[in-house]
């Protein structure tokens with residue numbers, strides 16, 4: 289299948305999104321959807337409906353709102369399952385990414401004196417790094433290990449920018465007796481490399497470790513089959529490719545093999561309690577026999593309303609078509625930028641290893657480039673010291689915009 293083949297049949301639902309405007313009223317070329325996705329027009333209506341129902345109904349809205357608040361998160365379950373390739377019982381929208389990562393480590397990072405190490409990406413997103421390091425410190429005193437030696441960081445080979453699957457597998461093999469958890473991002477936020485989730489998960493579990501994935505740059509961007517690939521857990525945020533707004537609720541996957549397993553510890557709250565007896569307010573926790581047992585609190589309805597507006601678009605198009613369009617766009621960008629002198633494409637060229645954004649290493653530091661792009665009406669994002677990330681989002685960016693961007697980049701390169 290060539291990535292260009294579907295270009296013409298995929299109609300981007302561009303008109304369903306709101307684009308930031310330049311001072312002169314024209315729309316920006318927006319390539320930062322991997323940082324904050326654009327607002328679906330329908331989000332306002334869905335949030336306003338909840339404001340109206342709250343005004344009209346007060347507490348009765350829990351049962352009588354047009355979309356009752358009590359089960360509101362369930363209205364998103366099937367969409368989330370389709371999005372990440374899971375069973376509906378395996379996915380839930382709750383909390384935010386780093387919070388969910390900690391909750392998942394309560395269940396799936398249970399170090400012992402001999403098996404306490406966590407394998408992560410070298411240069412992982414800082415929040416992930418802080419989360420795993422603090423979990424290791426938290427357990428180190430009572431279990432008795434040195435937290436400074438708990439993290440194993442994957443690094444590319446000298447002279448290479450991205451990781452090789454074989455090297456990841458060899459690292460797992462080398463540490464197989466001491467690995468407690470393998471926790472990677474399925475697309476590296478900096479390089480745009482995406483990983484072979486199925487193969488790495490199998491290797492981690494064969495070694496006797498739990499395996500979890502951070503899908504911050506995967507959910508809404510990649511075609512995922514979490515149930516079949518079998519990781520123990522996954523977490524993601526919804527304000528990037530999932531266009532659910534700043535601070536949107538995160539998502540969480542727990543494989544069904546763990547749902548009824550009493551050996552898996554968990555932090556608990558009333559929203560994880562059996563729905564039949566939740567309002568009897570009894571002292572004993574009777575967990576919902578799904579991932580919902582990990583829910584703590586009743587969720588924010590306005591945030592769920594915004595997410596519902598966005599997920600409807602994903603439902604309609606399906607992740608297969610979205611991923612094909614994303615590859616068509618990133619291929620077009622890589623092809624053109626690859627011919628410009630001075631700019632290095634960091635993101636792998638092979639489609640199987642490429643996530644939803646393209647990272648460019650630029651001469652003279654990123655600020656020179658992002659400032660020039662902004663002047664030319666382009667929003668992209670720069671990372672220290674010399675990386676510019678471009679995210680062509682399948683839902684609202686077009687091939688024509690890629691070509692316009694490349695014209696601008698050529699101009700900056702020659703300036």
Ligand SMILES: *Cc1c(COP(=O)(O)O)cnc(C)c1O
Pocket residue numbers: 384385386387413415416473477502504505525
């Ligand atoms: C965006 C991102 C986060 C953000 O974490 P929040 O808890 O949502 O603030 C964490 N990890 C990765 C890999 C990310 O890309």
